[in-house]
Amino acid sequence: MTLKPTVREAVLELLRSFRITTIFGNPGSTELPMFRSFPNDFRYVVGLQESVVVGMADGYAQATRNAALVNLHSAVGVGMRWGIYSPPTRTERLW
Numbered sequence: 001m002t003l004k005p006t007v008r009e010a011v012l013e014l015l016r017s018f019r020i021t022t023i024f025g026n027p028g029s030t031e032l033p034m035f036r037s038f039p040n041d042f043r044y045v046v047g048l049q050e051s052v053v054v055g056m057a058d059g060y061a062q063a064t065r066n067a068a069l070v071n072l073h074s075a076v077g078v079g080m081r082w083g084i085y086s087p088p089t090r091t092e093r094l095w
Contacts, residue, residue, distance in 0.1 A: 012039060018067060024057040025071030026050055034071070044071075 005013070015021065024045045025031065038044070045060075047053035054070055061068035 008034065012042070015069065016041070020067055020069050022060065023069045023071050024053045024060070026053050026073070027071070028073055030073060031071060 021042045022045060023042060024047060026047050026049060027035070027044070035044075045053075045056060047056055050072055053072075057068035057070045
């Protein structure tokens with residue numbers, strides 16, 4: 001019987017297969033398990049806020065012509081992401 005890889009191991013191998021070894025993010029406590037024994041062939045680029053991190057990853061992806069990985073917080077970060085990349089669907093009057 002062979003041992004199955006953990007989800008973490010499988011994700012890291014998948015990222016390597018796509019040549020994605022740079023991760024952009026604004027880490028919090030939910031990311032701590034990912035940082036334990038962080039692989040030497042990966043790098044984590046830290047940003048101070050989620051919208052900045054998305055912009056950095058976007059620029060990196062365009063410059064390298066490869067996908068970039070953004071690590072967002074599970075609730076607030078994903079909500080910020082939708083606000084950054086979702087265009088307004090209608091014009092609202094403010095006054």
